[in-house]
Amino acid sequence: MKLNYRIVIFALAIVFGIVFSIPSLLQTQNGKKITLGLDLQGGLHMLLGVKTDEAIKSRIKSVAASVKHFADRNDILIDGLTFDENSVRFEVLDSDELQAFNDFLSKIDGAKTDIQGDVITLTFTPQEVQKIKKLAITQAIETIRNRLDQFGLSEPIVARQGKDKILVELAGIKTAQEEQRARELISRAAKLELMAVDEARNARVYNMSDTDAAAYGDVILPDAKNPKIKYLVHEIPILDGSMLTGANVGFDKNNRPVIDFKLNSEGADIFGDFTGKNVGKRLAIVLDGKVFSAPNINERIGGGAGQISGNYTVLEAKDLAIALRSGALLAPIYLMEKRSVGPSLGADSIKASMIALIGGFALVIVFMIVYYRMAGVIANIALIANLILLLAIMSLFGATLTLPGMAGIVLTVGMAVDANVIISERIRELIYEGKSMHKAIEDGYSNAMSAILDANITTLIAAVVLYVYGTGAIKGFAITMSIGILASMLTAILGTHGIYDLLEKKISKSKDYKFWFGIKG
Structure with missing residues (x-):
């Protein structure tokens, strides 16, 4: 027997597979392991809707704040600054400043201005409205994903479903407290606003209705x-969370938790200008429509902190810091559907999947040995190596294994052994034709290669398409199938070829084709 490069590569692949699959197989403390998906370890499945109309109102409100800041900074007198769900309206008291304001508003994406005398009304074009709604959904997906990543959950699934829905799957959520915490983190708007307290009218706030407050431009x-x-604050904020660059947990002088936040350069300028002009007044720090504090401004505050x-x-x-860091949701989200998968159901799924995998694997092994004898044993060695290699690669990349992923592994077992069935049949045909063992092996692999490559490549293309266009569990199936196909190309073709090269002289010398291939020589 003589070593060859194929057997060396095959041996190295087996060593690699054993080393990197051990942490997952034995669930050791150290080493990278496969993560179990929602259907295997239990967790939370949610379908969320997005109130995209609120994103338009939020954008309008932000434009109103920008108009106020532009007027204050450039000492332009405006009056009657109001906004509703679709527009911002105000009057410029000095007609000579109309052009400056028009130039400023023209830089706002999708803005459409209508000037009647000294009154300017700003709305968004229909195209911009649709763009804002689409952005609200995309931003919600990214924001929720960022929050859950920082929350510490492994491989959360956050994906668009349909036109305006979001699918969220969280594996490993096992208690009602964990579920509640995750749901609050996902749904929290985390909308930070710094708003001026209406000092002239705040003393009457308890005798006011919302309509009374709105008449003064307050809320x-x-x-x-x-x-x-209660607090009476000007409805148009000084600035909002879009100018936030960081938020971290700190502690005050009494060792109580607080949130330290930092603003970008634009926010720092606005904050500094406002506090400098309003010394002695109060600034309300508002989060999700609630006033967390309303400190007096004692001096100009620079630095944007x-x-x-x-x-x-x-x-x-x-x-709260996670929610602020990941950004405010442009539009509120609401729960459309919720489904909890208990750990016991996940354990049942694992048990059923393992029975299917082990049962199918055992039947394939028995069939290969009975029908192909030693060629079947060689094919089974390649099959075991393929599974070990598959587990190792998934462990190395920390992939998530789902129930469809287990189905992908079962399918991989069939596809991996199929390649060796084709090869063994080709070799048997050539032996019947009286070819030498060396010729039978080489031509057998050569003749089988086109059929094997065609089958594997077409299946691999299908798996790639499933991964690109599928969601959640479909991606898990596609991943395991893709890795299994690539691994089988190494084990079922290169590996078994190396073993045959190693045993070629021994097979030729024995002439016992019944023992080696299950046929009469």
Whole structure:
């Protein structure tokens, strides 16, 4: 027997497979392991809707804040600044400043202005409205994904489903507390706004209705700690969370958790200008429509840093910081469907899948040995190597194994052995024709190669398409099938060829084709 490059590569592949599959097979503390999907370890399945109309209102409100800041910074007098769901309206008191304002508004994407005398009305084009709605869904997907990644869950699935829905699957959620925490983190708007308190009217806030407040361009907001306490603040914010660049958990002088936040350069300029012009007044720090604090402005605050204090636990402060860092949702989301998969159901799925895998694997092994004798044993060695290699590659990349992924492994077993069935049949045909063993082996692999490549490449293309256009569990099936196909090309073709090269002289010398290939020589 003589070593050849094929057998060396095959041996190295087996060693690689054993080393990197051990952490997953034995569930060791160290080493990279395969992550079990929602259907195998239990978790939470949710279908979310997005209120895209609210994204338009949010964008309009942001434009109104920009108009106010532009007027304040350039000492342009405006009056009657109001906004609704579709437009911003205000009057420029000095007609000579109309052109400056028109130039400023023309830089806003998709904006359409209508000037009647000194009154400017800004709306968005229908194309821009659709663009904002689409962006709200895309941004919600990215924001939710970022939040869940920072939350610490392994391989959360967040994907668009249909035109305006979002599918969220969280594996490993096992308790009601974990589920509640995840749902709150996903649904939290995390909309930060810095709003000026209407000092002239705030004393009358408890005798005002929302309609009364709106007549002054104000809005009534509750205190986050005590909802009975009310604040009257100007509806148009000084700035919002879109200018936030960071948020982290800190501790105040009494060692209570707080959120330290930082603004970008534009936000820092606006913050500095406002605080410089409003010394002695109050600035409300508003998060999701609740006032967390309303400190007095004692001096101009530069640097663009601020702090949100509240009665949180460390865990609540951490989740809030995650929500702020990942960005506010442009539009609120709502729960359309929720389904919990218990760990026991996941365990049942694993048990049923393992029975199918082991049963199918055992039947294939028995059939190959009975029908092909030693050629079947060689094919089975390649099959075992293929499975070990598949597990190793999935472990190395920390892939998630789902129930369809298990089905992909079962399918891989059939496809891997199919290649050796074709090769063995080709070799048997050539032996019947009286070819020498060397010729039978070489021509057998050569003749079988086109059929094997055609089958594997077409299946691989199908798997790639499933991965690109599929979601969640479909991707899991595509991944395992793709890795299995590539691994089988190495084990079932290169590996078995190397074994035959190693045993060629021994087979030729024995002439016992019944023993080696299950046929009469």
